Amino acid sequence: MKAYGVTNSNLDSMIEFDKQMETPQGRDILVKILGVSINPVDIATRKKVQETKEPKILGYDGYGIVEALGPEASKFDVGEKVFFAGDYTRDGSYQEYEIIDERIVARAPKETSVEKSVAMPLVTLTASELLYEKLHINPAMDNRDKTILIINGAGGVGSIAIQLAHLAGLKVIATASTDEKVKWVKDLGADLVVNHHQDLIKQVHDLGIENVDYIIGLSDNDPHWQEIVELIKPLGIFATITNLRESQVADLKQKSVDFAWEWMFTKAKFKLAAMSTQGEYLEKLADGLDKGTIDSTVTKVFHGFNLDNLKRATKLVEAGHMMGKVVVKA
Amino acid sequence: MKAYGVTNSNLDSMIEFDKQMETPQGRDILVKILGVSINPVDIATRKKVQETKEPKILGYDGYGIVEALGPEASKFDVGEKVFFAGDYTRDGSYQEYEIIDERIVARAPKETSVEKSVAMPLVTLTASELLYEKLHINPAMDNRDKTILIINGAGGVGSIAIQLAHLAGLKVIATASTDEKVKWVKDLGADLVVNHHQDLIKQVHDLGIENVDYIIGLSDNDPHWQEIVELIKPLGIFATITNLRESQVADLKQKSVDFAWEWMFTKAKFKLAAMSTQGEYLEKLADGLDKGTIDSTVTKVFHGFNLDNLKRATKLVEAGHMMGKVVVKA
The missing domain is CATH 3.90.180.10 (Medium-chain alcohol dehydrogenases, catalytic domain)
Incomplete structure (x- = not known):
């Protein structure tokens, strides 16, 4: 063969x-x-x-x-x-x-x-494990009071994570960097969109949101690390499929935030x-x-x-x- | 006053x-x-x-x-x-x-x-949040198939974490370094004891246990990091109240293991x-x-x-x- x-x-x-x-x-x-x-x-x-x-x-x-x-x-x-x-x-x-x-x-x-x-399949399993197993979101519960920030929303995993988070009832903030991608993530169910090439903290605060319950990192995390540390709620969860190199998880300690790895394999x-x-x-x-x-x-x-x-x-x-x-x- | x-x-x-x-x-x-x-x-x-x-x-x-x-x-x-x-x-x-x-x-x-x-109070709140909120252990469930390793079992938080984990029905492995401390942690409910001044991997394997579901780090984590990475089960959780300096959380990725911070305050x-x-x-x-x-x-x-x-x-x-x-x- x-x-x-x-x-x-x-x-x-x-x-x-x-x-x-x-x-x-x-x-x-x-x-x-x-x-x-x-x-x-x-x-x-x-x-x-x-x-x-x-x-x-x-x-x-x-x-x-x-x-x-x-x-x-x-x-x-x-x-x-x-x-x-x-x-x-x-x-x-x-x-x-x-x-x-x-x-x-x-x-x-x-x-x-x-x-x-x-x-x-691969992107859906990754997004499902991220949401249901790593962030402990129960899609059968009322999740309207929960907010998730999905960094790199227009990518493969982001595009399905937005849909699953939306179906579970969360308020979904996705990041996207071009007009075409902004439209794409909105069509998939993102409630709000911010640009990951600009200051995420300022943009999220300008939306009237101080902190988010969950953040999913779907691109290189180091460039966004200080934004993640600032934006995540105390007792929140950050879950990622990519990497953490220079940045220190110790930055999450004061807020008692969990750092969760997802690897579908x-x-x-x-x-x-x-x-x-x-x-x-x-x-x-x-x-x-x-x-x-x-x-x-x-x-x-x-x-x-x-x-x-x-x-x-x-x-x-x-x-x-x-x-x-x-x-x-x- | x-x-x-x-x-x-x-x-x-x-x-x-x-x-x-x-x-x-x-x-x-x-x-x-x-x-x-x-x-x-x-x-x-x-x-x-x-x-x-x-x-x-x-x-x-x-x-x-x-x-x-x-x-x-x-x-x-x-x-x-x-x-x-x-x-x-x-x-x-x-x-x-x-x-x-x-x-x-x-x-x-x-x-x-x-x-x-x-x-x-302080040690009990820390241990309770570690077990129930960070490791997601439900003490009302049957936890007999779960094993926890508590590094520095004889310390303040360890001494109550052993008791709470034992009450929740888990198999508890505590670390202790002197005969007096071994007796102390056993009296508190530890099922098994290993010495954190010796090779933890070998000692745990010698007990017939390949991996553990949960590890709690209650002393400097860096000296034990490779042991933690090796001993934790895939999809397991490592929770700590202390630090992580030179060691890299990336070592936990292949096993999709969560790293959770607990700070009582x-x-x-x-x-x-x-x-x-x-x-x-x-x-x-x-x-x-x-x-x-x-x-x-x-x-x-x-x-x-x-x-x-x-x-x-x-x-x-x-x-x-x-x-x-x-x-x-x-």
């Missing part, structure tokens, strides 16, 4: 090669891939690849048809359409057939296209029982996409699942100016 | 001086002090005092009799005995009469001595509605002390609320070898 992999940290090293088909074991299933989406983590992972003869298969978001079941797999039938966000410790979705644990997989939406569906990497929650989040996502309560954030689709399109799609994401998600479809 | 204050960072600068009595305003009450206890925060705060003519009145834990009520105070009657852990932004308990917001005060235990009672400093939870925690403490479900950890009492005893008690705590709490009683 065909697979696409890199042999070093350069995109140029991506090649098509022939890979031996495997037979699924345990709770694994074999999925024929019909579409993938490109995430920043694909690029960050490639940049860490050491020169190797065995090509590293990137790609996490996947959509496809179940082709075979491991002896303990019971969640799906052969022929069903599924989608998933993958497992960082295994070969990714840039291949014709992928082996994946059924617990982190869900049935694909019934009424929603491949491209709209496959754009969403933790559950599968450590084979935690909690990995099944990812299948459950994806079931809710499929339902939300079909019902129209959640909008897919796909903005660019390449038709044809091949080396050339994977490279072109990656270049587009790597340039860093994309709003929404980029998909490659069979 | 008599008050005791320091005019610089040295204990020698502590003097007795005459302070004007104040009339309580709003929800404040005036309390005649019958006993105080010495906490490490008293010493840390004194060390930051800049040369000043107006003596800084330290001391947070207090026990006394309500002498007067502010116009909006309704929780207590004049003549009732109360105890509290204080407010960092106001004059402390090293004075004959103290003004304090009634919301962070509770009725003193009925059957328990002044010295046993006043040893407990946050609620009162920022005048949060949540400050009333401190009065509620202290009511439960009073009840627990009277019923014998919670043991006071007082180990040394100075009789006579005067300058000499405050200095002697402080020296004892400052030497850093105390197990349990030191109290000065009228």
